[in-house]
Amino acid sequence: MSTQAQAREKRYQLIEEGYCVIDQVLDHEFAAELRRVSARIREEEEQRLDAVKYHGTLIEPAYRDPVYARLIAWQPSLDLLAAMDFGEVRWEGSMYLINKLPFGPPLYWHQDWVWWDHPVSSEARPMQVFLSYYLTDTSVRNGCLRVIPGSQLRRFDLHDELLIGPGHVDWTKGEEAEGVNQAMLLDHPAAVDVPAKSGSLVIADARLLHSTHANQTPRHRPLVLVWYFLDFQHFPAEIKEACKVEYDFRPPNWWEGDVGNAVKHLVVQGRRTGEAVSGNRVPGVHLRRTKE
Ligand SMILES: O=C(O)CCC(=O)C(=O)O
Numbered sequence: 001m002s003t004q005a006q007a008r009e010k011r012y013q014l015i016e017e018g019y020c021v022i023d024q025v026l027d028h029e030f031a032a033e034l035r036r037v038s039a040r041i042r043e044e045e046e047q048r049l050d051a052v053k054y055h056g057t058l059i060e061p062a063y064r065d066p067v068y069a070r071l072i073a074w075q076p077s078l079d080l081l082a083a084m085d086f087g088e089v090r091w092e093g094s095m096y097l098i099n100k101l102p103f104g105p106p107l108y109w110h111q112d113w114v115w116w117d118h119p120v121s122s123e124a125r126p127m128q129v130f131l132s133y134y135l136t137d138t139s140v141r142n143g144c145l146r147v148i149p150g151s152q153l154r155r156f157d158l159h160d161e162l163l164i165g166p167g168h169v170d171w172t173k174g175e176e177a178e179g180v181n182q183a184m185l186l187d188h189p190a191a192v193d194v195p196a197k198s199g200s201l202v203i204a205d206a207r208l209l210h211s212t213h214a215n216q217t218p219r220h221r222p223l224v225l226v227w228y229f230l231d232f233q234h235f236p237a238e239i240k241e242a243c244k245v246e247y248d249f250r251p252p253n254w255w256e257g258d259v260g261n262a263v264k265h266l267v268v269q270g271r272r273t274g275e276a277v278s279g280n281r282v283p284g285v286h287l288r289r290t291k292e
Pocket residue numbers: 055098100107112143144145210211212223
């Protein structure tokens with residue numbers, strides 16, 4: 001992104017609509033390397049695909065190749081977030097290789113914020129975001145993202161229909177009954193498609209309602225999604241504590257050699273010093289209807 005005005009525009013869109021797209025964040029070489037390594041991991045992986053059938057794959061690849069440490073600390077993305085005027089950026093500790101399979105189904109509507117009981121949930125500022133790097137051109141035909149703009153801050157009819165307790169259901173464990181219903185797989189009049197070119201970046205607020213189209217092509221649709229906290233210095237103390245509890249961060253020596261050094265400054269560290277907020281994925285009083 002070349003100008004300050006563009007960065008402001010993206011910031012505004014992320015706050016107002018809950019998402020934005022920035023083109024050409026990965027250079028061709030790095031995107032090709034990620035594509036190659038991700039294809040290898042997908043082939044090696046023994047994940048039961050029927051366990052994650054709506055996603056395609058849902059593999060945590062972070063420590064399986066140094067390329068993912070580079071992605072977590074990818075400077076153009078961090079520069080972008082700084083240009084968008086976000087302060088302390090922290091890696092939340094997870095990343096996923098979400099590879100939609102040839103002719104794979106659509107993903108169901110859901111949102112991923114887990115601290116709905118905390119009043120900070122009603123604030124406009126994005127606190128937790130996913131950065132999605134599409135590794136191939138992605139459109140309606142091969143399963144691009146869909147979002148309901150504004151749903152990170154305003155309650156839609158769909159919110160009342162979501163069965164979601166867990167965000168990502170293991171369909172082999174008999175959780176299907178409570179995991180998804182008809183409404184979560186339907187079209188929605190407020191839905192917007194989010195196509196993205198290979199190497200582009202989609203940033204979205206964890207609270208945003210999102211889903212995907214089906215992959216109607218015979219080719220894989222790879223995506224690497226990384227979770228971050230923004231403006232971590234302004235996080236309520238009890239959410240910071242929850243971050244420590246939940247992810248039990250340690251100095252990043254999970255990678256071999258010094259590969260993890262690049263990630264060190266992004267990791268949430270420290271011992272528990274106080275009460276942590278309890279997690280609750282179901283939006284309550286802090287998600288208001290438009291006219292309230
Ligand atoms: O597969 C995609 O394009 C998006 C997946 C996603 O955002 C999610 O699993 O929450």
